Amino acid sequence: MVGSVMYPVERLGISSEPRRGGAGFARRATNTSFEPRDRMAVTTTGLTKRYGDACVVDRVSLAVPERAVYGFLGPNGAGKSTTMKMLLGLAHPTEGSATILGTPLTPKNRLEVLRHVGSLIESPSCYPHLTARENLEIVRQLRGLPKSEIDEVLKIVRLDDPSLRRKRVGNYSLGMRQRLGIAAALMGKPPLLLLDEPTNGLDPSGIHEIRALIKDLPRMFDMTVVVSSHLLSEVDQMADHVGIIRKGQMVWQGPLADLHARGRHWIALRTTDNAHALELLSGAQADPDDASYLRIKAVDDAVAARMSLCLAERGVGIIRMEEHEDSLEDIFLAITGMEETL
Amino acid sequence: MTGDKDALQIIPPAARRPGMVRQVILEFEKSKRKHLWLICAAMLGVLLLWFGYQSARQVEVTTDYRVLLYSLPTVNAVFLPLLSAVVASTVCDVENRANTWKQLLTMERAEDLFCAKWLTCALVLAVVVTVEVAAASVIGGGLGFQSIPASECFVLWVSTLAVCLFVATVVECLCLFIANQFVPLVVGVALSFLGLFSMYLPPAISVFVPSSYFGLMSTVGMSYNAATGVITWSTVTWPVGYLALIALLTAATFVISLRAFARKEL
Numbered sequence A: 001m002v003g004s005v006m007y008p009v010e011r012l013g014i015s016s017e018p019r020r021g022g023a024g025f026a027r028r029a030t031n032t033s034f035e036p037r038d039r040m041a042v043t044t045t046g047l048t049k050r051y052g053d054a055c056v057v058d059r060v061s062l063a064v065p066e067r068a069v070y071g072f073l074g075p076n077g078a079g080k081s082t083t084m085k086m087l088l089g090l091a092h093p094t095e096g097s098a099t100i101l102g103t104p105l106t107p108k109n110r111l112e113v114l115r116h117v118g119s120l121i122e123s124p125s126c127y128p129h130l131t132a133r134e135n136l137e138i139v140r141q142l143r144g145l146p147k148s149e150i151d152e153v154l155k156i157v158r159l160d161d162p163s164l165r166r167k168r169v170g171n172y173s174l175g176m177r178q179r180l181g182i183a184a185a186l187m188g189k190p191p192l193l194l195l196d197e198p199t200n201g202l203d204p205s206g207i208h209e210i211r212a213l214i215k216d217l218p219r220m221f222d223m224t225v226v227v228s229s230h231l232l233s234e235v236d237q238m239a240d241h242v243g244i245i246r247k248g249q250m251v252w253q254g255p256l257a258d259l260h261a262r263g264r265h266w267i268a269l270r271t272t273d274n275a276h277a278l279e280l281l282s283g284a285q286a287d288p289d290d291a292s293y294l295r296i297k298a299v300d301d302a303v304a305a306r307m308s309l310c311l312a313e314r315g316v317g318i319i320r321m322e323e324h325e326d327s328l329e330d331i332f333l334a335i336t337g338m339e340e341t342l
Numbered sequence B: 001m002t003g004d005k006d007a008l009q010i011i012p013p014a015a016r017r018p019g020m021v022r023q024v025i026l027e028f029e030k031s032k033r034k035h036l037w038l039i040c041a042a043m044l045g046v047l048l049l050w051f052g053y054q055s056a057r058q059v060e061v062t063t064d065y066r067v068l069l070y071s072l073p074t075v076n077a078v079f080l081p082l083l084s085a086v087v088a089s090t091v092c093d094v095e096n097r098a099n100t101w102k103q104l105l106t107m108e109r110a111e112d113l114f115c116a117k118w119l120t121c122a123l124v125l126a127v128v129v130t131v132e133v134a135a136a137s138v139i140g141g142g143l144g145f146q147s148i149p150a151s152e153c154f155v156l157w158v159s160t161l162a163v164c165l166f167v168a169t170v171v172e173c174l175c176l177f178i179a180n181q182f183v184p185l186v187v188g189v190a191l192s193f194l195g196l197f198s199m200y201l202p203p204a205i206s207v208f209v210p211s212s213y214f215g216l217m218s219t220v221g222m223s224y225n226a227a228t229g230v231i232t233w234s235t236v237t238w239p240v241g242y243l244a245l246i247a248l249l250t251a252a253t254f255v256i257s258l259r260a261f262a263r264k265e266l
Helices: A080-087 A110-114 A132-143 A148-156 A174-186 A204-221 A232-238 A256-261 A274-280 A301-313 A328-336 B004-008 B020-030 B036-058 B065-098 B110-143 B150-177 B182-200 B210-216 B240-263
Strands: A040-051 A054-060 A063-065 A069-073 A095-100 A117-120 A192-196 A224-229 A241-246 A249-255 A265-271 A294-297 A318-325 B220-225 B230-235
Touching: A040 A080, A040 A224, A054 A080, A054 A095, A063 A224, A063 A241, A069 A080, A069 A204, A069 A232, A080 A095, A080 A192, A080 A224, A110 A117, A117 A174, A132 A148, A132 A174, A132 B020, A148 A174, A174 A192, A174 A204, A204 A224, A204 A232, A224 A232, A232 A328, A241 A256, A241 A328, A249 A256, A249 A328, A256 A328, A265 A274, A274 A294, A274 A301, A301 A318, B020 B065, B020 B110, B036 B065, B036 B110, B065 B110, B065 B150, B065 B182, B065 B210, B065 B220, B065 B230, B110 B150, B110 B240, B150 B182, B150 B210, B150 B240, B182 B210, B210 B240
Parallel strands: A054 A249, A069 A224, A069 A241, A117 A192, A192 A224
Antiparallel strands: A040 A054, A040 A063, A040 A095, A241 A249, A265 A294, A265 A318, B220 B230
């Protein structure tokens, strides 16, 4: 009867597979977890870029919902910058197409579409012999914006200190130049912002500041932000949607919450008699990482309470009960099949 | 495609883009604190000093204004290729140093940017050549030479500017495709160096040397009688064929560079 009172395998059983799919699921999965009603700020269809025989971007289909912070994640050389350049018309796609804010991007309408897109590609663009205000004045005139825009964006990126008024950008720190680059991209509060590795070269406080700003942009200005990064933790902290690119191929995209949900959740259990507990709990198994623990699939509080009561009734005391889940890095490695870290 | 007409309705209307005049003004704003005019003034000052020194030695022999029209192109051949290269390099290099190509080309057409930079160089060089021709006339008058007829001044102005624009176009092309500004400046220095010897090159060779065109388009001829040691100056018809050739070369360089720049991927 011992076994029969225990919880069935499907309720307590351990699954080494992720909740949906698994490490072995299709690499080029086009998981677009977006509802059809979602309006997309950016979509691409089979976007491809080849340089000779080298395929830098391979049939990438992006789907960036409006007002999302979309983390475009991938290791260096994965094709993030090239994809973003194609979205800006700075590189011509070998195949495929892109639609920006509902308009198919063509060489003819490129500039008209890009008037509503702010961008910062690879490194900040600013004239070192001019002041921040003079730099932004050039952007302002090219975009045909009112003068008040300059003060607004300088305030947003906190470069409005009067002491900086006459300081030339050549004397700025890298972090300040990066903020100025973001200010230039924000000019006119475009509905779409494309930022390529915006925290590159920043110190920890600068990184924190830029991340917080990016996270707030959709709320503050109804913006959609596409931000590329090779740092998992960065995307985890900023983005609500994520696209993972590797060797030019999109391996996964969807809401960040869905990515987290792909991770395994389990309970590590240490008892006074693990061997007996193993017999009692159907689906339990020895923890492969620590022999003094058992591992069971994550359960809700009520099931966990009943389980502990059941073990106690049969004379097995619980010493430790810990809930575990895969880190984003584990999930990323499972998706991409990459052994090395980013 | 659902059609651009429908899709574009999603995008709110945006402000107007600046015209070419505004873009040229922007190029001058970008060159702020690059001391472009100061560099031009300094080089022009040295050029005029040399010209004045040369002319002062001639005035004892003759006060014929053609002496001035003959000696000015020789000085130009040395100084103006370098000055033209410096102007074009200064105007174009600001983008390389600021890493702004990618940003600018999301806001303006590559063709517009190229033309704005070329027009900026052309404007600066036009001012330089105008000042030079005017100053040369004043210097000549001050030294006691006959005053140069306005028509001759105009011919000199057109001929000089044409060569400067060719050099500036070549250097602009180099600046837009080569981030290292050493190369365009070497071209300028090399052309100036060649200019030193341009008057001694046989015509068959000098047509291939841009610096030679300052002299080739001169409306004054010189003959030296070795037996008597007398130099005689004569007026020759303006060789518009050379002007047409340099204008054609400039236009070809401009169009090829413009197309290549517009197709360039960043």
